Amino acid sequence: MNQVSFWSSNLPKIEQTLGAIAIFFAILGAIFYIAGKVNGRASRPIATFIFLGPAVLLLFVGLVVPAVKTILFSFKDASSIKFIGIKNYQWIIDNPEMHKVIWNTLLWILITPFATTALGLLLAIMLNRMKRESLPKSLLFMPMAISFVGASIIWQFVYNYAPEGQPQTGLLSAIARTLGFTPPNWILNQPLNTFLLMIIFIWVETGFAMVILSAAIKGVPDDIMEASALDGATGWRLFKGITFPMVRPTFIVVFATMVVTSLKLFDIVRTVTGGNFGTSVISNEMYSQIFVRFDTGRGSALAVILFVLVTPILIYNIRNLRRERTIS
Amino acid sequence: MKLKSKGLLAVISAAAVLVSGGAVVTTSASAASSACAGVGNYAKQAGKTVEIFNSVIGLENSRYQAALLPFEDCTGITINWNGTNEFESQLGVRVQGGTAPDIAMIPQPGLLAKMVDTGKVVKAPAQTLANVNKYWSAGWKGYGTVNGVFYAAPNSANNKSLVWYSPKQFKKNGYTVPTTWTQMMALSDKMAAKKQIAWCGGIGSGTATGWPATDWLEEIVLRTQGAKVYADWIAHKVKFSDPQIVAAFNQVASWMKNPKYVGNVSAIATTTFQNAGMGIPTGKCNMLQQASFYAAQYPKTVTVSPTGDVWAYYLPGINPAVKTPVEGGGEFFAAFNSNAATQEVQNYLSSPQWAIQRIKSAGPSGGWLSANNGVPASTYTNALDALSAKYLSDKKSTFVFDGSDAMPAAVGAGSMWTELTNWFTGKSTADVTAAIDASWPTN
């Protein structure tokens, strides 16, 4: 009975999934075949349309329209019915709690991308010198494979705090006690707690930075390294003169990805402190406003502030990209 | 009686098998008409499915499904009892996104009002209204009413005015259960003199951290100021910074923020409410103010009984002018369409037959009670439920609904949680009350 109900409820899902993949490729194959028959003038625009069309449509519907709606909503009231001008922004400006949230967000953008990318680069360089790099590399990358729900459970066993006289189940508290001083209640301790949350982020994302930068370092042609080494370039000078300039584009890509991730990320804050104890960030506050307090207006205004905060980094990146594209 | 409960257990375990197989519990529509015997009079609605979206997960979820089986057998309606622990946020997303459930079981009047504001909630059918008029007090009907229109019938009720303790530990130490506030504080002093932790505390609850503290404050406001001020406070006619409320803050401070009684005050903010009372059976801490549903937190190895490892006593009153103050909570069934099958389910869920089914499906372990007057007191086989039901149905008691649940979500599910958490970690009473008042929605 149990077996029967198991298959009858799960088999359709598997069929649906495999069916959808098959249909997707069948349609794609048919379009490619038919469009491939077209010759002459029309062939180029048709190819552009077919290659680019699906992506543009999906992006328009899934991201552009919501982004525009968000900007509109940020000038409307809680249930998005009437326009209330800049009141939502006024609320953010007047509210000391929100100042703290914006300040925390700035700390996240300033610290975590730099920490993850720099540590990732350091590890990538050192791994490059090792004979057996695959095991440490895999272990360092492992946190990337763990969901934030999982990560919050894992770090509970590090940051957990028990008052004096009770058994200590948090690793950090136990270490502090062994070293002879009384551990604080880590998660309550401001502003230390924000940095403790950042450590979780760094723990998760450094593997990503390391793996990509490591691939980039391996891409530096051997003969260049060799030539400069023969010229007497050593250690730091070799790194500064040759290695870093060669991996700089990758470094920037990773850095930019980390900035965006650190901004949008709300899972760590949400699962570990729920935004309490002065650790909230804009993305968490935005989610609370929209989905817990049902104030779409304020939530949207916070989202717009988030856009504005990333814009400088975005412009810098696009400038870099443009330079690259004109070279190639 | 014995035979009956055995049969019931079989139903529960059958449901448990179905649930653990990952399948939605469904029943055949070919039930005999005698299936309606314990349910009431309902028309056949064969083949219809009604979704009830709710926040109940785990064991309680399967008990609900088991209790609904007779009704499904009788009417041929399949009930999709859909529980999630992301209920509050997901309900908003679904209603705004156009995938509203047929019925939602809403635990907060504040959230119900928010949902009614979206214009998607339909008013209760005539039969449901008649049932509620007949079987519930005007107060309970009022919690399901928004702007004078009745929408949602009450489901279960819980009694929040309880203190958990260990009868075994009390016996060992020679403590007696207090019946007045003064006695309770004297007992706390006695424990403190013995270098014991008198009060357990924990307000950690993920994104809802702080809610247990709102209960503490509400209990004191009710006990010192009475139901009238309490109601005005919920309506923000009495502000948080009002001297009456500030006095309540101070009284909570002398109780749950008193290092003499609780040990490390700020640790309360990071201890989860689930873990808070785990030390009671072993005497690590002695008492915890928590609702009747806290019984479900204890593992099977802990006996919940008047002579066992844990039990609860009624949180005594303070101001003699406020007779038997009781604070409680509960849920309400709101419908998002007026299909015949949906209305039939609403009618059933507002009847005493439903409440009786549901109480029986929990068996002797209990944990579910109703404020429906049509439920005979003898239905409760669990002593704790009988105790809670006694206070809830007592005509002389001063009953109020959980205040934070009835306030606007921006306060009741927002600033009141976060600010009280801040209060426990050191923010001053003046700053906390000012911040909550400032967060009250203006329109």
Next chain:
Amino acid sequence: MSKQKLAEHTPGRKLFSSKSASIVVWVITLLWTVPTLGLFVTSFRPKQDVFLSGWWHFFTSPHFTLSNYDSVLFGKGDAGSVGGVIPYFLNSLAITLPAVIFPVVIATMAAYSLAWIRFRGSDALFFFIFALQIVPIQMSLIPLLQLFTGGAHIGTITLLPKLGIAGKLAGIWLPHTMFALPLAIYLLHNFISSLPRDLMEAAYVDGANHFVVFRRIVLPLSIPAIAAFGIFQFLWVWNDLLVALTFSGGTQNISPINAKLASLVGQWGSHWEILTAGAFVTIAVPLVVFFSLQRYFVRGLLAGSVK
């Protein structure tokens, strides 16, 4: 000359000699692994031990139990009707496979056309797509759900009919595909635009059209980059909670393993031993995927941005 040889030939590399580099890397690796080790160890400890002592005490007083896994996998033991997680495993697979394949294919096509079929405004379009990365997906949830259930209209004109896919698997695949595109197009574009120009031009001269070039040259050569991005997308979708919760419309029948773990957290806030076992079960699949495909990271990942 290989790098290792080079290292031996240059005694002056004092900054990170091979030996000290190894030591530093291993120390950091150890630090990185300890938290996960704690989770792993805890998942094999009985409840009493988990509550009373830190996980490192396992090594001095080992009490080993498999009952936590029994509870999580088969729904037995103290945790009562937690229920087996195997159906949720299948759900996760049913969600993840299409949600990886669709965006990867669509992004590869778009990246090819942006790199090799230049037209007026193709640069601007590329930058615009890159910029879309910053749109927080929380903002897209409700508009998308409204689109799925109600379609899109301007006045009385229907632009898009209602798709009716909310609460179905397709309703989860589509948002995942949309949200993955900006990063996917950007990364794959980096790779594809760096393919050898001579090779491509020779093919065009031979009369091959764009579809043939895409299939015969671009796809085979881009496999490393596609695989690398595919793994990221896999990890992302497998670990996602927000999109699945929102677009499954509360339908248990298609909710992923991660949502199940999250509900375990809510339900068993005091049962850490069950949670740790549950967490380990959920991370097992991504770990297997990563370890079996990791060579792609070393070889081909984002070679395009290296030049």
